[in-house]
Amino acid sequence: MSADMTYTIHGALGSPYSMKMRALMRYRRITHVWAHGGYVQQLAAGNGLPPVIPVIEYPDGSVRNDSTPVLYDLEVRHKKRSVVPPDPAKAFIAHLLEDFADEWLTKAMFGYRWLEDVDQVQMSRWLSFDALKGGGLDTSRGMAEQFRDRQVGRMAIVGCTRENFPLIDDSTHRVLRALEDHVVNEQWLFGSRPSLAEFGIYGQFSQLGVDPTAQAMMRADFPYSFRWLLHVDDASGIEGEWDVPDAPLKPVVQQILAEVGRVYVPFLLANAAASEASETTFRIEVDGMPYEQGTFKYQLKCLRDLRSHYAALNAETQQRLYPILSESNSLEFLQ
Numbered sequence: 001m002s003a004d005m006t007y008t009i010h011g012a013l014g015s016p017y018s019m020k021m022r023a024l025m026r027y028r029r030i031t032h033v034w035a036h037g038g039y040v041q042q043l044a045a046g047n048g049l050p051p052v053i054p055v056i057e058y059p060d061g062s063v064r065n066d067s068t069p070v071l072y073d074l075e076v077r078h079k080k081r082s083v084v085p086p087d088p089a090k091a092f093i094a095h096l097l098e099d100f101a102d103e104w105l106t107k108a109m110f111g112y113r114w115l116e117d118v119d120q121v122q123m124s125r126w127l128s129f130d131a132l133k134g135g136g137l138d139t140s141r142g143m144a145e146q147f148r149d150r151q152v153g154r155m156a157i158v159g160c161t162r163e164n165f166p167l168i169d170d171s172t173h174r175v176l177r178a179l180e181d182h183v184v185n186e187q188w189l190f191g192s193r194p195s196l197a198e199f200g201i202y203g204q205f206s207q208l209g210v211d212p213t214a215q216a217m218m219r220a221d222f223p224y225s226f227r228w229l230l231h232v233d234d235a236s237g238i239e240g241e242w243d244v245p246d247a248p249l250k251p252v253v254q255q256i257l258a259e260v261g262r263v264y265v266p267f268l269l270a271n272a273a274a275s276e277a278s279e280t281t282f283r284i285e286v287d288g289m290p291y292e293q294g295t296f297k298y299q300l301k302c303l304r305d306l307r308s309h310y311a312a313l314n315a316e317t318q319q320r321l322y323p324i325l326s327e328s329n330s331l332e333f334l335q
């Protein structure tokens with residue numbers, strides 16, 4: 001399928017990580033095509049990859065998935081329009097925010113999509129429509145029903161239960177509040193060009209901008225963040241600069257970091273402790289709100305990756321990060 005230097009994003013409109021990678025490639029002006037269909041999970045499995053989307057097909061025909069390592073691999077392969085801030089301290093923070101978006105904000109996306117009937121019905125129908133591209137309403141509705149049952153059945157595994165949702169929702173509202181206050185003044189987080197953090201956040205929130213309940217919430221309460229999503233979706237025309245290395249962090253970055261410390265750090269640590277103790281579930285409580293889910297292997301990898309990123313920083317960079325991370329309760333877990 002791919003000729004010359006063209007990548008193929010095998011993804012879906014309803015997949016936050018697919019939207020993240022498409023926006024990233026558009027911004028980076030990496031030649032790509034967008035291939036959308038119901039075959040993508042089989043494509044992954046057929047190539048010995050985990051059955052998750054998007055699957056990125058490289059110009060040489062090889063395929064990969066898992067958006068964060070692919071994003072970093074593209075940094076090595078394409079030098080222009082990098083999304084990693086040149087200051088290693090800011091690069092670390094951008095990485096932490098991207099990881100938080102991928103692993104925590106995704107719970108908002110999943111919960112808004114699959115908790116309420118109105119969203120279950122609309123989104124299972126649209127996702128089936130996207131996959132089938134025709135085939136008649138009966139087939140499409142049948143597939144929608146199956147898909148809906150499957151996804152709703154997975155709510156507990158990914159921690160999106162009714163009991164957990166108040167914390168997820170509060171947390172998401174705090175991030176949206178910070179973003180809303182920011183985007184009316186400036187478009188990006190680390191300068192006048194986007195970093196990987198914006199693409200991670202965009203991926204998850206791109207879905208809140210579509211699903212019925214979440215879209216109504218965003219339009220009503222965070223109208224500029226809602227509109228901002230369309231700017232991130234195609235930022236190919238942005239020509240910006242990074243902030244100078246000693247520029248202070250913008251309030252939005254500090255506020256999202258505070259959220260990382262409030263929910264994501266306890267979440268990662270409790271998951272790791274449960275896994276070490278061979279327990280199958282773990283539980284945390286934040287602001288008096290419970291959160292419980294099954295122990296998750298992938299998030300052990302996220303924790304390891306964050307720690308090794310941090311450990312690879314030189315002493316001077318770690319020192320600059322020290323006050324920022326300790327203020328947001330996100331230092332100790334890295335050490």
Ligand SMILES: N[C@@H](CCC(=O)N[C@@H](CS)C(=O)NCC(=O)O)C(=O)O
Pocket residue numbers: 014015016017018051052053054065066067068102
């Ligand atoms: N860590 C992966 C996560 C990808 C992922 O979870 N994709 C979802 C859809 S957005 C998926 O394929 N889930 C499996 C399923 O629906 O069966 C990444 O960053 O690409």
